[in-house]
Each structure stands twice: as structure tokens, then as C-alpha cells.
Amino acid sequence: MDPLFPEDAVSQHQVLARKWRPRNFASLVGQEHVVKALRHGLKTGRIHHAYLLTGTRGVGKTTIARILAKALNCEQVDRDDPDPCGLCSSCLQIDRGRYVDYLELDAASHRGVEEMAQLLENAIYAPTLGRWKVYVIDEVHMLSNHAFNAMLKTLEEPPGHVVFVLATTDPQKVPVTVLSRCLQLSLRNMSPQAIAEHLSTVLHEEQIACEPDALNQIAKSAAGSMRDALSLLDQAISHGAGEVRSAEVRAMLGAIDRDKVAQIMDALLEANPRQLCALAEEVCALGVDAAAVLQALAQLVQDLSLLKLDALEADDLQLRRWADACEAEQLQVYWQILLHGRRDLPLAPDQQAGLTMTLLRLHAFRPLAFRASATQAQVVNHGATTAPDVRPVAAPAKRAAQQIASGVQREASEPQSVRQPSVRQPSKQDAPVEVTEFTLDCAWSELATRIPCSGFVRQFLEQSELLAIEGVHIRVRVPIRPLAEQATVNKVKDLLVGHFQVPLRLSAEVGSVGVQTAASIHDAQRRAERDAALQGLQSDPFVQAMVNELGAQIDPDSVQARKH
Structure with a gap:
């Protein structure tokens, strides 16, 4: 033999799954309910003649069958503690598969009626060494119908010294006539x-x-x-x-790093399809399985949904920032798209194509208002970066709304050539105006609707409250710390500078906000509209007749104002 691999080392090495296979009830993990039932039966002597162990692969069905066989035939077993000793001849021989009164049968390779007839014929004889004969039939659902029929009579009236242990991963395929003759123990998947x-x-x-x-x-x-x-x-x-x-x-x-999942979610909420495509290409180049990426995103979407419902406790500020930036309906759409994308991966030309298209679908299918604001932001940004000739912009011209006979409103503005810029001077670059004082021309709560924005920027404008404007320094208060992160504040500041063309400064502090935020005003309007709709519904003659004559009741939570 090769000196690098001595014979004793090869013979002694065992894989962990075999080396750490439980030898008694105490060493079993995750199946306490089954252990409790078997221990009680062994203590009280209530041994069932047939057990059916069900569960997925690798949860301990055959292992429990072996431990039960050792407990029934252990030479040093104690009635108060039915765990097998693991040291006596019977226990050692069962562990090695050499015990004459213990037989393991694989139904996948011995599924015929002949094998079953031979087994049942040997079952009538008394045990040779132990107190019980134990027959373990693994994957019992693979037996043929004739084999099942052959064992029915023995299962119903077995010899007093025989215990059958049937194990299966698919109990639905076991005939009901067999199920009714067995004590079924369902093994759980381990956490x-x-x-x-x-x-x-x-x-x-x-x-x-x-x-x-x-x-x-x-x-x-x-x-x-x-x-x-x-x-x-x-x-x-x-x-x-x-x-x-x-x-x-x-x-x-082939799993994905958490940082990559975070980057994908950030690009998704920032409506950045180019970044999504780049990330899909990057993770596939690293050998990450596309299904693992979609699974990780689906798990993240589930956590965010639970977090929004206060059904999940999390101290991760990033999770809370994402949850605040997403609507509940949006997360439900994400969930469905991720499940369908994972299901359709085998149909895609390759994994990268399937992953890329699923991420682009997440970007495309969003609530209407969210999608419209993001699209407007992209159009504005695109126009700002690709304009071939930057010219000085005139001061905002006065606009007058004229009502014509057909009821259609049309906006008209004065030509830029009529009035010369009063604040800004022509320059080669479109730089913000150098001013020392800044005044808003609208309420702070109106900015979220007047300036195209999306994602965290929109959440910031909707949930923040204006504290003061000191020169060109705007101070606001936000209700949660994730919105006060410097990266988010910088994005909002850049948006305001680009919109007002003034070199503004922006700072945010965390605290309680009042009722004048855009989000609070919007919620108040929705409640008022719903209350008005509920009052209109209650005054409707047909509804009143339903209430008076049939005892019907109106569920206030189900009433919604009609959108015109």
C-alpha cells in the first residue's frame, strides 16, 4: 500500500454523517416529540407492533429505528431509563448490522411480493438471541401493491415477538389499509x-x-x-x-454575499436599471447560482414585509431604511416576481439572462405613483446630462391659467427673450446662483409632489418637517434615524440645488415630527375622503334598506373613496 495512505488510517476514517450518527435517544437532535413517545412506550411496556416513521431525508428515520431495536434487545436496559447502553453485545451487533434478530430491508430494491413473502415467513419464528425481532422497511412506499397486500394480515395480527418499523419520505403513497395498522410518528425538519x-x-x-x-x-x-x-x-x-x-x-x-444583496436592493429602490444589470453580471461571473440570488432577495422581501407589520424585531438600521422606503403592496409584487423568476430560470437561455430579466422586472413592475415619479426623475436627469448647449435660464415667468369654453386649461408663459435674467448672469457653465438668502416659494410639504423624485429621497421629503431656513442653510427634522444618514441627506440636497439653482446646505436631525409633513397631510386627506365616502354610503337608500331589513352591517375598514 502507498505509504502516504496507511491501511489503518484508511480503515479508521469515517465521514462525519456516519461518525456522528446518534447511538441512543439522548443524542438525537430536533426530534424530541418522537423520543418522548417512544420512551414512554418503553417505560410502560406499551410496545406497538408496527411503527410508521415519516419525514424528509436525513432527519433520523432509520437512526430512530436502530435505536428502538437496541432499546428492545439491550442486555443492560433499565426500565426507568430505556436508552440502550451501546456497550452490550446486542447493541454493538445492531450498530454493525450483524444482529440476527434485526433486519433492514430497502423497499426500493426489494419491492416484490416474493421478498415480502419470505420476510413474513421468517417472522413467525421466535427470536434467536434477543427478546424481539425487529424488521425495518425503509422507503416502504416503494413496495408494489401485491407486496402491500401480502403484509396486511401480518400487520393486523402479528406474532407477539415481532415489531415492524416502516420508514418513508412519502406517506401519501402508502395505502390507507397499511396506515391504519401503524402508529405513525412524523419527524420534523430541523431548524x-x-x-x-x-x-x-x-x-x-x-x-x-x-x-x-x-x-x-x-x-x-x-x-x-x-x-x-x-x-x-x-x-x-x-x-x-x-x-x-x-x-x-x-x-x-454558490451562495451570494450579503453585501451584494444589499447593493441589489439599493439599486432597485433607487430605480437604477443599469446598476441592476451590472450587478447581475458581476454575481454570475463570481459563480453564484442565480436561484440563490433570487432566494436571498425573496428572504429579504419577506423580512421587510414582516418588519412593516411589526411582526419582526430587527435592530439593523439598513433593514428599517429599506422597509420605510417600500410600500406593502410593492413588497407583495416583489415577492411574486421573485417566485416566478426562480420558477422560470430553467427556461431562460442562461442563468445570467434569467437573473437580469427578473431584476429588470422588479424595476418595471412597481406601484403607479412610485413608477411615475421615478420615470420623471430619470427624464430630468437624462435631459440635464445630454443637453448639447447650456444657456442661461431666465427667471421664472408668470403663468396664467385661462379657462376656455370647452373647459380645458392651457398654460402660457412669457417668452424668455422678453425678460432678461434678474438673478443669474450668463456663464459658460450652468452653476447655482451665488445668493446669501433663500426663500421657499411653496410649503415644504409640497416639494415631494413638485420635484420628481423616488426612493429614499421621496421618503425624506414626505416624512420630514421644516424647522428653519437660515440664509441658504435648511434645517429639517425626520422621524427615524435611517432618513438622517448622510448619504440620503446629500442626495436630497443635490436634488434641491438642481431644482432651485441655489447652493443650499441641508441638515437633518431625528425627532418627533408634527402633522404638517407631506405624509401626515396625505394620510389626513385619505381619512377625510374615506369618512366622506362612508357617510355617503350610510345615507344611500339602498344601503339603508339592506341594514334595516336584512340586518346588514357596513365594515368601515372596507370603504374606500372612489378615485376620479
């Missing part, structure tokens, strides 16, 4: 937290260094299966050269 804690224990015992974030990624990717988690942990140890690091685990799983 990511329970899996991560168990993996941490395993690595501590194995003396392998790890990063907590790496274990969390593995736990989520295992989808509730402890066996899958241990197999992934083995791969992570190999990728990390004896350590478990987040970067290697992320590359191994």
Missing part, C-alpha cells in the same frame, strides 16, 4: 439554529476551527436535514484545508 448548534458541537469535538457565519450558511442550505448538513460540513472542511471559513463555504454552495 437552521438547531443544525448550526450541532455542527458547532461536532467541530469542537473534532478540534476544527470554524466561523459562525459559515455554519449558518451550511445549516440553511441543508433544508432541515442533519445528514445533508454533516455531508456539507465534510465538503467545507476539505475546501478550507482543515478549517471552515465563510468565504470557502459561500463559494462551495
Whole structure:
């Protein structure tokens, strides 16, 4: 044999999924309800003749069957503590698969009536070594109909020394006549937290260094299966050269970095399709699975939806900033688009194309008001950057609305050549006017509707309250700290400077705002319109007849004002 691989090292090495397979009830993880039921039956002597263990792969069905077989035949078992000792001859032989009174049958490869007839024929004989004969039939739903029919009589009136343990991942395919003869125990998918804690224990015992974030990624990717988690942990140890690091685990799983998810969400809320396309290309170039990107975004959308309903506690300021910038309806649209995009990925020409089009669909399908404001902002920005000849702009001309006979209003403004600029002088560059005093020509709450904007900028203008204007310094108050972040304040300031052509300064403080914000005024208008609609509905003769004659009631929350 090669000296690099001595025979004893090869024979002793075991993968983690086998090495850390539970040997008794106490070492089982995440299936406390099943353990409690089996322990109670063993303590009281109420042993059922047939158990049906159901659950997804890797949650412990065959492991529990082996532990039950050891508990029934353990030579040192204690009635007060029915856990098998794991040291006696019976326990050791069952672990090695050599116990004559314990048989494991894979129904996927032994599904015929002949194999079942042979098994049932041997079941009538008394145990050779132990107290019970235990027959474990794995993936029992794979048995043929004739095989199921052959075992019905034995399941109904089995010999007193036989216990059947049936295991399946698909109980719907098991005939009802078999289900009715078994004690069914449903094994749960294990939570990511329970899996991560168990993996941490395993690595501590194995003396392998790890990063907590790496274990969390593995736990989520295992989808509730402890066996899958241990197999992934083995791969992570190999990728990390004896350590478990987040970067290697992320590359191994094809997962996306949290920072990339944050960049995608920022580009989405800022209505930046070019950035979305660039990010899609970047993550695919890194080898990240497109489905993993959409899954991470869907998880983020779910967290934001719960956060808006106060159903999720989160101290992450970035999460709260995103939640404040999104409407509940918008998040529901995002959720559906992400689910459909993930479903349609196999139909796309390639993963990058599927991911890019899904992100562009998220950008395109937004609430009407939000989409209109974002489109106007893009048009203004595009016009400002591509104008071939920048000319001095005249002072705002007076506008008069003239009502004509047809009722159509038309705006007319004086030609720019009539009046010369009074504030700004012609220059080669379109720079803001150098002024020392600035006065708003409208209420602060009207800016959100007068200036095209979207995303965090619109949220800032709608929820902020004007405190004072000191020269060219505007001071406002916002209700939450995310809106007071310097990046958001700078964007609002640049928008105001571009609109008023004055070198303004803007500062924001966090505190309670009054009722004069745009958001408060809008909410008050909506409530007034709804109250007026409710009063009109209550005074309607038909509605009054329904209430008086049929005992009908009006649900005030369902009343909405009609939009003209």
C-alpha cells in the first residue's frame, strides 16, 4: 500500500454523517416529540407492533429505528431509563448490522411480493438471541401493491415477538389499509439554529476551527436535514484545508454575499436599471447560482414585509431604511416576481439572462405613483446630462391659467427673450446662483409632489418637517434615524440645488415630527375622503334598506373613496 495512505488510517476514517450518527435517544437532535413517545412506550411496556416513521431525508428515520431495536434487545436496559447502553453485545451487533434478530430491508430494491413473502415467513419464528425481532422497511412506499397486500394480515395480527418499523419520505403513497395498522410518528425538519448548534458541537469535538457565519450558511442550505448538513460540513472542511471559513463555504454552495444583496436592493429602490444589470453580471461571473440570488432577495422581501407589520424585531438600521422606503403592496409584487423568476430560470437561455430579466422586472413592475415619479426623475436627469448647449435660464415667468369654453386649461408663459435674467448672469457653465438668502416659494410639504423624485429621497421629503431656513442653510427634522444618514441627506440636497439653482446646505436631525409633513397631510386627506365616502354610503337608500331589513352591517375598514 502507498505509504502516504496507511491501511489503518484508511480503515479508521469515517465521514462525519456516519461518525456522528446518534447511538441512543439522548443524542438525537430536533426530534424530541418522537423520543418522548417512544420512551414512554418503553417505560410502560406499551410496545406497538408496527411503527410508521415519516419525514424528509436525513432527519433520523432509520437512526430512530436502530435505536428502538437496541432499546428492545439491550442486555443492560433499565426500565426507568430505556436508552440502550451501546456497550452490550446486542447493541454493538445492531450498530454493525450483524444482529440476527434485526433486519433492514430497502423497499426500493426489494419491492416484490416474493421478498415480502419470505420476510413474513421468517417472522413467525421466535427470536434467536434477543427478546424481539425487529424488521425495518425503509422507503416502504416503494413496495408494489401485491407486496402491500401480502403484509396486511401480518400487520393486523402479528406474532407477539415481532415489531415492524416502516420508514418513508412519502406517506401519501402508502395505502390507507397499511396506515391504519401503524402508529405513525412524523419527524420534523430541523431548524437552521438547531443544525448550526450541532455542527458547532461536532467541530469542537473534532478540534476544527470554524466561523459562525459559515455554519449558518451550511445549516440553511441543508433544508432541515442533519445528514445533508454533516455531508456539507465534510465538503467545507476539505475546501478550507482543515478549517471552515465563510468565504470557502459561500463559494462551495454558490451562495451570494450579503453585501451584494444589499447593493441589489439599493439599486432597485433607487430605480437604477443599469446598476441592476451590472450587478447581475458581476454575481454570475463570481459563480453564484442565480436561484440563490433570487432566494436571498425573496428572504429579504419577506423580512421587510414582516418588519412593516411589526411582526419582526430587527435592530439593523439598513433593514428599517429599506422597509420605510417600500410600500406593502410593492413588497407583495416583489415577492411574486421573485417566485416566478426562480420558477422560470430553467427556461431562460442562461442563468445570467434569467437573473437580469427578473431584476429588470422588479424595476418595471412597481406601484403607479412610485413608477411615475421615478420615470420623471430619470427624464430630468437624462435631459440635464445630454443637453448639447447650456444657456442661461431666465427667471421664472408668470403663468396664467385661462379657462376656455370647452373647459380645458392651457398654460402660457412669457417668452424668455422678453425678460432678461434678474438673478443669474450668463456663464459658460450652468452653476447655482451665488445668493446669501433663500426663500421657499411653496410649503415644504409640497416639494415631494413638485420635484420628481423616488426612493429614499421621496421618503425624506414626505416624512420630514421644516424647522428653519437660515440664509441658504435648511434645517429639517425626520422621524427615524435611517432618513438622517448622510448619504440620503446629500442626495436630497443635490436634488434641491438642481431644482432651485441655489447652493443650499441641508441638515437633518431625528425627532418627533408634527402633522404638517407631506405624509401626515396625505394620510389626513385619505381619512377625510374615506369618512366622506362612508357617510355617503350610510345615507344611500339602498344601503339603508339592506341594514334595516336584512340586518346588514357596513365594515368601515372596507370603504374606500372612489378615485376620479
